[in-house]
Amino acid sequence: MTTIKDILKPANVAVVTGGASGIGLAAARRFAEAGMCVAIADRNTDQLAEARAELEAIGGEANVMAVETDVAHRHELEALERAVLQRFGRVHVLMNNAGIQPDTSVFSAEANWDHILAVNLTGVIHGTQVFGPNMLAHGEPGLIINTGSKQGITTPPGNPAYNVSKAGVKVFTEALQHELRNTVGARLSAHLLIPGFVFTALTKGERTEKPDAAWTPAQTVDFMLESLERGDFYILCPDNDVSRTLDERRMAWAMGDVIENRPPLSRWHKDYADRFKAFIERA
Secondary structure, three states: OOOHHHOOOOOOEEEEEOOOOHHHHHHHHHHHHOOOEEEEEEOOHHHHHHHHHHHHHHHOHHHEEEEEOOOOOHHHHHHHHHHHHHHHOOOOEEEEOOOOOOOOOOOOOHHHHHHHHHHHHHHHHHHHHHHHHHHHHOOOOEEEEEEOOHHHOOOOOOOHHHHHHHHHHHHHHHHHHHHHHOOOOOOEEEEEEEOOOEOOOOOOOOOOOOOOOOEOHHHHHHHHHHHHHHOOOEEEOOOOOOOHHHHHHHHHHHHHHHHOOOOOOHHHOHHHHHHHHHHHHOO
16 A cells, blocks of 8 residues: 655655745655655745755755746646656656635625636646646656645635635545546545644734744644545644634534525524534534
8 A cells, every 4th residue: 555655755756836935835845854856836936046945955956946837827837847847757746735815805806816716726726637647647656735725615704715716626626536546547646735724924914923823834734744644635734723623513514504504604694603602512
C-alpha cells in the first residue's frame, strides 16, 4: 500500500500554487525539508523571490524553482507545467492552493465575482486538468491537494462569492477522488484541505500579531501531513478556538437545513437561535 513516505521523498517533485506565502509557503517548506524538488507559483513577484531564496536555503538552488503565475488564466498554468516538466521531469504532488478573499455581496460587480471564481475555483479545476494527466501517466504514487474552506461547507452569511468558490472546490475534489479511485492503475489520489482560522495575509486584516484563536500556517500544514499519512480525504483542521467536535456540529446543522426544510442559513436566523444553541450544547 502506498504511504505518504512513498511520495514525499528526495527527488520527487511538488508544485504549490499560492506558494509565496501563508499555507502554500509552509507546505513548500515541508516538501523541501523532505528532500523534494519544489516549484512554487504565485502572482506576487517580490514575495515569490523571497520565498524562493528561503526554499533554496533548505533544499538547494538546483531543487527549487519559482514561476510567476496567475492561476486565473489556464494558459499560465500550462506554461507552469511545461516549465516544471522541463526542469524536473515529472510531478508527484500538486497543491492547488492559490486563493483570494475580497469582500462581496450577492449584487457585487460582475468583475469581482468573475475574479474570485476564476482564481479560487477555476484555478483549481484548470490546475488539476493541466497537471493531472501527466501525473497519472508516469505511474508513480502522487497526490493532488486542493485547498477548500469551512465557508464552502457551512456557507455563512457574508462574502457569497468566496463561499460559492470554495463550495465548488469541495464538490470538484470529491468528484476528482471518485474518478481517480475508479481509474484502473491510478496511483494518484485527491484530498481536500479544510483549514481552520489560520493567520495569513488572507485573514489578518488590520492585525499585525497572530490572534490567540488562530493557528499558524506551519501548524496547519503539519496537521495536513498527519492527515495524509492516515489517508484522510477530508482534512478538517481545528484551531485554537474551534474544536473538531464543534465544526462537526455546525456542519451537521447546516445539512439539517435541507433535511428538515428549515430556512437557509438557519444557524444565523433569529427564530432558530435557541434551537441551534441547544443542538451545539448536546455535543
